Amino acid sequence: MAEKCANDGVDVNDGDCLPAKKVKLNDVDATESTVEKDTSENDVTELNLSNFKVTRILQNNCVRKLICMEGTFEDREGSAIVLLEQKSFPQDKLTLEKGFFDGRTLFRKYFTNDIYRNYDCFPTEEHNSIQTSVIYPATQTHIDKYTRQELYMIDETYELYQKVTLPYIESKSLSLEWITNILEHKAEQESIIYEDSDKNNGFVLVTDFKWDKQLDSLKLLALPFQKIRSLRELNASHLPLLRNIRDAGTTAISKKFNIPASQLRIYFHYQPSYYYLHVHFCYLMFEAPGIYVAKAHLLSTVISNLELMSDYYTKAVLSYIVFKDSPLYEKFKSHGALETSTCETLDCK
Structure with a gap:
């Protein structure tokens, strides 16, 4: 499969x-x-x-x-x-003309029908x-x-978080040293576009390590100095930090990349892949993975929720996807909180 x-x-x-x-x-x-x-x-x-x-x-x-x-x-x-x-393809027409249509590009036609033609295109070395x-x-x-893997939906109450998810988080052994290296200026300094060194409300804004340098796929991460594991630990005391990430982050991106706040998607992941709270900044036209429901939580919505209810994330049900046979899937399954197929329960073949 x-x-x-x-x-x-x-x-x-x-x-x-x-x-x-x-x-x-x-x-x-x-x-x-x-x-x-x-x-x-x-x-x-x-x-x-x-x-x-x-x-x-x-x-x-x-x-x-x-x-x-x-x-x-x-x-x-x-x-x-x-x-x-x-x-991603380049945006400017001069690069496209020189890189893909300047005579060095090889085209092999494999389909023709009336006005329609399809080719295999072999562009110049610097663009392939x-x-x-x-x-x-x-x-x-x-x-x-x-x-x-197969996917399953979890509706996580705060009780389930405390009994199942939190022990799982505390047992995870993935290293977060790469984050410390960025925050302590030991690595990826060329990727930092903004830094506020305040230990409570400050953060580092860094370009995603997989970004291909094309503006239409721009993606950045905000890493706060304050150590918070995930969305579940947020409360009203974190509002100054979250507002600072929103305001200073969008301002820095506007100055550096000329992209306004209204063209940015700013969000958390829950569940995240690593348990150090971070915020994603993504160009709105870029359909990045993990931007849809059951994964992404908009920063603006999180701030609004905490303004309305200071302990919102200790009361809310958070729904997300787990992968079959993942450690978290197994923990929810053994806890009886995960409904699986009849065939799987009976070990059908």
Whole structure:
């Protein structure tokens, strides 16, 4: 099933599941690679992607033109995940003309009918790259996240949060060192576009590590200095922080990218992929993964809810999707809070 094209697979680019090691291929020169390092002892400084051997396809999303693969490197131990995704096209006509229609581009026609023609297009080298992301070493948690699975809806009450979700959160072992590295100016400093160093209401606004530098796919993250795990921990005392993220973040984006607040989608994820509260800023015309119901909560709505009721998120039912056989799915299932199919209950074949 994972080898077939999937429109409803895992959200693989919300920027949420950032690994301890990240490798990005340079968009300008495919012969060079940029390796973002962390400070751990096992820091991976070089990976030879030509030595990657595919073990299995985790999912193939035809709509997003993205494929996720699990595999290994010949010269290294442990599993790796490689994601290949088609990049956005440039916006300006001069780049399009020179890159796609200047005589160096090869066109092979494979369909003609009246006024309609289809071609395979092979553009110039500088415009035919594929955005490539690597997670190495990849844990089973990473592999599960990127594997296409059946989905189930959870209506999480605050009681369920305390009995099931919170113990699950406290048991998670995914490293958040990459966040500390950004906040402490140890990594990704070139990606920071704004910083307010106030420890209570301050935050760092950084471009998403998978952003392909095209304005029509702009995506950023706001990382507060105040440590909050998720939406469930927010109350009225956090309103100054949330308003600051909204106001200062939109102002910084307007100045840097000339995109007004009215063309930004600003939201949280719940459940998030990592439990350090963060806010997504996304260009409104960009249909990023994870922007729909059962996943995204608009910052403006969260602020309004807390203004109306200071402890709103300790009373509200929050509905979201869990993946079959994920740790959270298993915990809800064993708690009796998850309705599964009759066939699954009876172990049908």
